[in-house]
Amino acid sequence: METVVFYQFLTEVPRAAAIWSALFLLALTMLVVLVARPEHERPAIDAAPAPTAREAAAAEAADLRRYAEEVAVAAAGAAQTARRRRADWLTAQEQVESTWAGYDEADAAARRFAGAGALPTPRTPNTPAEYAARERYLHRAAMAAHWRGDLSMRQLGEVFGHRHGWDPRLHPVEQEVLLSRAVRDARLADHRAAAGRERSAWRDAELAACSARTLAEEAYAAAARLRPDPVPARGTRTATLRPTVSTWWRPARIG
Numbered sequence: 001m002e003t004v005v006f007y008q009f010l011t012e013v014p015r016a017a018a019i020w021s022a023l024f025l026l027a028l029t030m031l032v033v034l035v036a037r038p039e040h041e042r043p044a045i046d047a048a049p050a051p052t053a054r055e056a057a058a059a060e061a062a063d064l065r066r067y068a069e070e071v072a073v074a075a076a077g078a079a080q081t082a083r084r085r086r087a088d089w090l091t092a093q094e095q096v097e098s099t100w101a102g103y104d105e106a107d108a109a110a111r112r113f114a115g116a117g118a119l120p121t122p123r124t125p126n127t128p129a130e131y132a133a134r135e136r137y138l139h140r141a142a143m144a145a146h147w148r149g150d151l152s153m154r155q156l157g158e159v160f161g162h163r164h165g166w167d168p169r170l171h172p173v174e175q176e177v178l179l180s181r182a183v184r185d186a187r188l189a190d191h192r193a194a195a196g197r198e199r200s201a202w203r204d205a206e207l208a209a210c211s212a213r214t215l216a217e218e219a220y221a222a223a224a225r226l227r228p229d230p231v232p233a234r235g236t237r238t239a240t241l242r243p244t245v246s247t248w249w250r251p252a253r254i255g
Contacts, residue, residue: 135168
């Protein structure tokens with residue numbers, strides 16, 4: 001029995017060693033071949049697969065769509081701002097016309113009082129009672145002008161303080177001339193201030209309208225890039241059939 005076992009050991013071990021040697025030589029040969037291959041022929045094991053043309057086109061279309069949506073939102077906001085700026089300018093223009101009408105009325109009244117002041121002043125007794133009556137008349141006339149909005153609080157204080165030419169001893173006719181001139185000057189100052197606000201509002205409206213037009217053109221161009229180019233008919237030699245923004249489309253002026 002021991003002889004049989006020893007015989008099998010002597011016959012099987014060399015066979016197994018021969019098989020393992022052959023496998024080792026085969027693996028070593030494949031490793032040498034892989035190392036010896038050029039760099040561009042080696043398989044890219046860790047590299048990510050390159051995107052296909054369809055995937056690249058889909059990604060580009062998604063970027064264009066996202067940009068078109070953002071520009072469209074910006075264009076809508078700019079159009080709303082332009083309408084608001086134009087409404088502000090129209091309001092300022094109405095104020096200019098209103099203040100001019102007020103100045104024109106005050107100027108006509110000042111000319112009438114100036115003509116009346118050119119006449120000889122009625123002779124009245126120069127008594128303390130007369131001067132007190134003239135002062136009361138000036139104060140009542142100034143208060144009435146203030147409540148009408150013709151005199152500011154600062155001017156009313158000057159009247160009661162008898163400053164800047166406000167003399168309570170003057171005849172009521174002369175006091176009316178001074179009051180009419182003060183009202184006219186105040187109306188003129190209001191008109192000039194309104195005109196300055198109107199010019200500023202016009203500049204803001206123009207800038208807002210220009211920005212809205214620019215964004216509207218860009219939004220249209222971005223939306224046009226999303227539409228596929230039409231396929232030209234066979235035999236035609238047209239480079240593209242998509243019209244450009246500047247050749248046939250212009251947005252209407254906002255407002």
